Amino acid sequence: GQQLNQSPQSMFIQEGEDVSMNCTSSSIFNTWLWYKQDPGEGPVLLIALYKAGELTSNGRLTAQFGITRKDSFLNISASIPSDVGIYFCAGVGYGGSQGNLIFGKGTKLSVKP
Amino acid sequence: ETGVTQTPRHLVMGMTNKKSLKCEQHLGHNAMYWYKQSAKKPLELMFVYSLEERVENNSVPSRFSPECPNSSHLFLHLHTLQPEDSALYLCASSQLLLAGGYNEQFFGPGTRLTVL
Numbered sequence: 001g002q003q004l005n006q007s008p009q010s011m012f013i014q015e016g017e018d019v020s021m022n023c024t025s026s027s028i029f030n031t032w033l034w035y036k037q038d039p040g041e042g043p044v045l046l047i048a049l050y051k052a053g054e055l056t057s058n059g060r061l062t063a064q065f066g067i068t069r070k071d072s073f074l075n076i077s078a079s080i081p082s083d084v085g086i087y088f089c090a091g092v093g094y095g096g097s098q099g100n101l102i103f104g105k106g107t108k109l110s111v112k113p
Numbered sequence: 114e115t116g117v118t119q120t121p122r123h124l125v126m127g128m129t130n131k132k133s134l135k136c137e138q139h140l141g142h143n144a145m146y147w148y149k150q151s152a153k154k155p156l157e158l159m160f161v162y163s164l165e166e167r168v169e170n171n172s173v174p175s176r177f178s179p180e181c182p183n184s185s186h187l188f189l190h191l192h193t194l195q196p197e198d199s200a201l202y203l204c205a206s207s208q209l210l211l212a213g214g215y216n217e218q219f220f221g222p223g224t225r226l227t228v229l
Contacts, residue, residue: 040223041223042117042204042221042222043203044220045218048217090156105153106155
């Protein structure tokens with residue numbers, strides 16, 4: 001079945017540093033989503049991408065839908081302590097049902113003040 | 114209440130107990146989902162309900178039984194669970210597009226389930 005490879009698995013950075021994480025797949029996706037999950041909470045949607053090559057920003061967050069439709073990255077600029085959490089990529093493949101949302105394993109971000 | 118709510122937030126049960134998880138969405142969506150989140154694993158889709166009908170069941174054991182009485186409510190009935198079923202159970206909702214296509218799923222806070 002379709003799988004997403006998300007990397008890195010975890011990151012430990014200093015406050016103020018920029019962060020980059022990505023997801024790749026051997027399958028084509030027609031939608032890429034990035035979620036953040038805080039401890040004890042459900043994932044919250046950060047950015048949604050619908051077109052190959054699309055670059056979208058949400059505050060300090062920027063995400064891109066890869067041209068090949070098989071990858072996406074998320075950048076966080078000037079990290080702050082509240083950026084701590086687990087970031088998940090998710091993709092919806094062609095021909096999939098509405099429920100066919102495939103998740104990566106997540107990138108756990110730790111920020112040192 | 115706004116968004117997607119789930120109750121209880123925490124549940125501890127024995128293997129012979131019967132319990133139910135409840136999810137309610139206040140977003141006017143017409144599709145609801147149950148996911149299982151275990152440590153070091155990707156989110157696993159368990160069930161999908163679209164317009165109150167189950168449209169997808171990803172080979173989930175029968176000890177998990179979903180119920181969707183209306184478009185705003187979703188239940189997950191639990192019976193004779195195993196310790197490996199301990200996980201965070203997340204509910205989500207979305208709006209289906211009749212012309213096809215996908216709308217983002219919005220998640221509840223989850224129920225942390227521990228099976229002893």
